[in-house]
Amino acid sequence: MATTEKQKSDVMLKYLRPQKSFPSVWCPGCGNGIVMGAFIRAVDKLGYTNDEVAMVSGIGCTSRMPVYLDFNSLHTAHGRALAFATGVKFAEPKMKVVVITGDGDALAIGGNHFIHACRRNIDITCILINNHTYGMTGGQGSPTTPADALSTTTPYGNVEKHFDPCDLAKSAGATYVARGTVYHYPQLEKIITAALEHKGFSLVEVIANCHTYYGRLNRKGDAPAMLEQFKENSITTGKAKNMEASELEGKFVIGKIHEDAVKSEFCDEYQKLVEVQKGK
């Protein structure tokens, strides 16, 4: 049976904070809202209660998301979300801990915490909204800003190389890695659901539009135009497998990129150690 508009909005009301007034701080059409919708529906599908979810973020436009959601929310400092989240999860392993972070937050100032959270394979789901820029501070270059792209701190074009967050996470030890875009909404909901269900560190990178800065500076048009570009420039993991690296230049490979269901999870391992040492 198809979901009605009414049912959809009921789901939203269940997870949006009743005390928090809207509109949000986000620009109309910002990709963050789409990701928030997908996240809410994934949580609802999995039947998590509001109480068992802790949502942790750093600083940035993206990182404002937990404030609007009726979970245990921890809006921390720039770059440090994963380190805070590690403390929450380690102290209270029964909580579902989700980190929502931006490309600057996770990969620049928070890069060290990012690789170490992956390495530990701690059971945290990290949703990284990659808008290729520092949205909150007005469109500066980030570790994912592509070569030659314009930003307020690369006014003559970016001469730096960029990170691929999925590759980074995979090689650092994350056990579920997927990429989606805000255009491919049904897929996004699915991969967020799969990431939440996965035991271990999961990364979902979401390619999203910051039309206000990145889009404007690089003449990519408004929000719908940028979504259209995400559609045109995305290639599924299945198709990408048979393509050359040069063909994939500038494309977004979307879908599940890596999964390891065998590697043990950090809190479980520590609990085993506690069981052995307890009372000694």
Added chain:
Amino acid sequence: MANKQKKLLQGNGACVEGAIYAGMTVYAGYPITPSTEIAEGCARELPKLGGRFIQMEDEIASIAAIIGASVTGRKVLTGTSGPGYSLMSELFGYAYMTETPIVVVNVQRGGPSTGLPTKVGQADTMQARWGTHGDYNAIAIAPSTVGECLTETIRAFNLAERFRTPVTVLLDEVMGHMREIIELPEKGDHEVFDRVKPTVPPEEFEAFAMTDNLVSPMPSYGEGYRYNVTGLTHDVKGFSTNRTDETIQKLDKLFNKIEHFTDEIFKSRVELVEDADVVFISYGTVSRAALQAMQIARKAGAKVGSIQLYTIWPFDYEMIKRATKNCHTVVVAEMNMGQICHEIQKVLDPSKKLETVQRYDGEIITPMELLEKLEEVL
């Protein structure tokens, strides 16, 4: 009465014992001399008690992790030294702003920068007060014996929980590594304070509500209250605000919940100041030398008194005024280029002389040095 268990411990080890006594169950840290034995002790002991130890990737991550653990209802600790304490500065302010109880032990070495990693110093006294950005109030305490490392760490936890604020325990290299035989306390010997939990139902709950003592009850994550924790200036519900009145209300609450209770937080040991001509003022390891110098001088007939600060911040200026009323000279002794002496200067009656004994060469101040100073000023 059965004899208490005795143990030969380093100051760092006594901190671990004190923290466990106080109910600490989560430790996150990064190794740094001369504090590392605190991490090692916690790594060894916590699993046996069902607690948790994690070595993080740096000190920023360490303080972040303990704040995260604290909001789930745990009592938490990290230990470090100067360079790590500097890295923790930003999130120290986060703990203050979000009213999250944490305890940080700073086993001081010589500084600045990497400084003298294996040598002693007390040069983070002002950093413990002014380390993070913005206007704020701080609690920092300093033990002077291995036994006090244990009891003052318990007190640090009690203060952190009672006031919902970060607390620094200032040790130094000598204090951290010195060994003394101490009695281990039994359950009930010392008060252990647990944070106050809300009693209202979640619908009526305001996370940062104003209360008589300015401290709001604090639920743990997962208990149904689902409040927002943010380092942004926030209203009583925990949501960010730019309103001038709400900003003032929040900053005043944070500041005054400490300031108005200075009497409860402040602790000192004041000896023989009534008839003293000269009064030593000291804290931490230096107080050992000051007490000894006072005793030697008294035996020789000199009228010498001593003020030892156990609580450094908040500073009790009125107490200093009272205890220095009758002397003609105050000698402030500290292992730095002069930090707490400036606080004394602020309140010392201008008719009195302020003298200092300072070392910042990585060595301790000895009773002999203090006695030499006495000869000069008596």
